[in-house]
Amino acid sequence: MKITLIKPSLGNVITGYNINDGSMEPLQLAIIAGLIKHPDQVILYDDRLETIPFDEKADLVCITVDTFNARRAYQIAGEYRKRGVKVVLGGMHVSLLPDEATLYADSVVVGDAEPIWDEMIADYKKGQLKTRYNAPFGVPQDGCYPDRNIFKGKKYLPISLLQFSRGCKYNCTFCSVSKFFHHAHQCRKMEDVLYEIEKDNLKTILFVDDNMITNREELSVFLKELIPLKVKWASQSSIDMVNDKALLRLMTDSGCVGNLIGFESINPNTLKWFNKSPNLRNFNNYKEALEILRDYGFMTWASFMIGNDFDTNDTIDRTVEFAIKNKFTLSFFHVLMPYPGTKVYEQFKSEDRLLYDGHWWNHPDYRYNHAAFRPKLMTPEQLTEATIKANKDFYSLSSVASRIFDTKTNMKNLFNLMVYTRFNHVLKKTSI
Numbered sequence: 001m002k003i004t005l006i007k008p009s010l011g012n013v014i015t016g017y018n019i020n021d022g023s024m025e026p027l028q029l030a031i032i033a034g035l036i037k038h039p040d041q042v043i044l045y046d047d048r049l050e051t052i053p054f055d056e057k058a059d060l061v062c063i064t065v066d067t068f069n070a071r072r073a074y075q076i077a078g079e080y081r082k083r084g085v086k087v088v089l090g091g092m093h094v095s096l097l098p099d100e101a102t103l104y105a106d107s108v109v110v111g112d113a114e115p116i117w118d119e120m121i122a123d124y125k126k127g128q129l130k131t132r133y134n135a136p137f138g139v140p141q142d143g144c145y146p147d148r149n150i151f152k153g154k155k156y157l158p159i160s161l162l163q164f165s166r167g168c169k170y171n172c173t174f175c176s177v178s179k180f181f182h183h184a185h186q187c188r189k190m191e192d193v194l195y196e197i198e199k200d201n202l203k204t205i206l207f208v209d210d211n212m213i214t215n216r217e218e219l220s221v222f223l224k225e226l227i228p229l230k231v232k233w234a235s236q237s238s239i240d241m242v243n244d245k246a247l248l249r250l251m252t253d254s255g256c257v258g259n260l261i262g263f264e265s266i267n268p269n270t271l272k273w274f275n276k277s278p279n280l281r282n283f284n285n286y287k288e289a290l291e292i293l294r295d296y297g298f299m300t301w302a303s304f305m306i307g308n309d310f311d312t313n314d315t316i317d318r319t320v321e322f323a324i325k326n327k328f329t330l331s332f333f334h335v336l337m338p339y340p341g342t343k344v345y346e347q348f349k350s351e352d353r354l355l356y357d358g359h360w361w362n363h364p365d366y367r368y369n370h371a372a373f374r375p376k377l378m379t380p381e382q383l384t385e386a387t388i389k390a391n392k393d394f395y396s397l398s399s400v401a402s403r404i405f406d407t408k409t410n411m412k413n414l415f416n417l418m419v420y421t422r423f424n425h426v427l428k429k430t431s432i
């Protein structure tokens with residue numbers, strides 16, 4: 001039996017979307033590969049990096065689907081089904097909208113792969129694949145490890161993805177995570193995470209936790225155990241980490257290089273609108289919080305949501321100035337997207353502000369990172385343009401040259417300098 005795993009791109013020439021550059025390893029597919037008992041039975045095709053050989057023999061195709069690549073995922077599923085190959089879809093988008101996904105697949109998995117995998121494969125072998133499997137969400141399964149051999153020979157960024165925990169206790173109005181995990185947060189068994197690091201000799205790690213600092217007690221115990229492994233790591237964490245100095249010290253001691261932090265906005269009214277509570281508590285234009293992060297030597301990858309009800313061209317320009325002035329290592333200026341299931345989606349729907357019939361992710365005219373709703377103080381086109389400009393301005397040569405000069409962060413050591421130049425280069429290319 002041969003199982004083909006697929007990570008869809010944001011779209012390709014067929015859809016007119018752009019192909020992504022500087023991709024990271026798709027961890028969920030390595031987890032699925034780890035569930036397959038015979039390594040010779042599994043192969044990965046990453047649509048972001050390579051052309052999928054649809055005519056190559058496959059018995060079962062498993063595709064991971066997020067909302068932003070759902071349309072491309074459905075196209076890929078269609079290509080295989082045309083050839084008589086059974087297709088299973090899973091992932092966040094499928095779990096949020098299983099009825100939609102069912103139209104494009106032989107089977108859909110709602111929730112995590114681990115608890116239902118063996119049952120699904122047994123059903124497939126009997127010719128009795130069910131149209132839907134329901135599994136729990138975000139409940140870490142002891143003793144499940146990704147099989148990273150599927151990544152061999154593929155040109156991913158040199159950083160390994162790893163999970164310590166899943167979910168987040170906060171409830172930001174634009175975020176799919178709160179809905180998906182029902183505000184629950186769960187840590188994996190610490191021994192499993194440490195074993196995985198040693199087994200796969202992971203040296204540079206991105207913890208893909210939604211908010212790594214959610215359970216500070218468990219995290220602190222884990223970080224103490226991480227220190228002797230001498231890894232370098234980065235996390236996704238909320239800015240309220242600055243309120244726990246003992247935790248920050250442990251993060252530094254265990255090799256934390258920096259953090260991806262959702263700033264979202266520099267306007268407190270917007271933060272309230274987004275229900276971004278960790279930021280509101282540390283606001284004061286983030287001045288103190290940023291000083292603390294610099295004192296601990298962390299690089300900051302800042303994420304901003306552009307297009308809220310208070311945004312104009314002027315506020316967007318000021319947000320970029322803020323990011324440059326604070327010498328953020330990287331920044332991401334995202335068009336606010338109404339993801340299905342989120343409060344923002346429901347609000348725009350009730351105010352009749354959704355474009356593309358309310359299903360932008362599966363609309364033939366929609367293009368990635370374009371506005372999919374009517375903003376309050378701008379047109380959708382102005383919002384799209386302003387967001388493109390924000391990314392261009394942040395990755396302009398003068399900005400890259402000025403941000404590098406921070407001896408506490410970007411220029412702290414050779415490793416940080418390498419991270420800074422490599423990732424600014426990748427993001428400059430994709431911002432054009």
Ligand code: B12
Pocket residue numbers: 010020023024025026027028031062063064065066067068088089090091092093109111112113114161163167174175176177208209210236334335339340
């Ligand atoms: C790491 C990460 C990234 C990394 C990239 C990772 C990569 N490999 O390329 C970076 C930081 C670059 C990134 C970028 C973006 N991301 Co992102 N990202 C994540 C994050 C935090 C973790 C993903 C992950 O690896 N999880 C670990 C795996 C093991 O869990 P999993 O995917 O849920 O898989 C399990 C189940 O879902 C299921 N499953 C999954 N697939 C399949 C398939 C089958 C067949 C089966 C049976 C089961 C199954 O089983 C798996 C194992 O338990 C998620 C948050 C989240 N919780 O998912 C956001 C998330 C996926 N990202 C999101 C977004 C919006 C983006 C961006 C569009 C942001 C932007 N505006 O630019 C970009 C898109 C980039 C791109 N071109 O693809 C949203 C997506 C929302 C949605 N409804 O789809 C999420 C959910 C974050 C959020 N807060 O809402 N992201």
Ligand code: SF4
Pocket residue numbers: 168169170171172175176177178210211238262
């Ligand atoms: S803090 Fe981050 S992960 Fe948590 S709900 Fe808000 S945006 Fe989502």
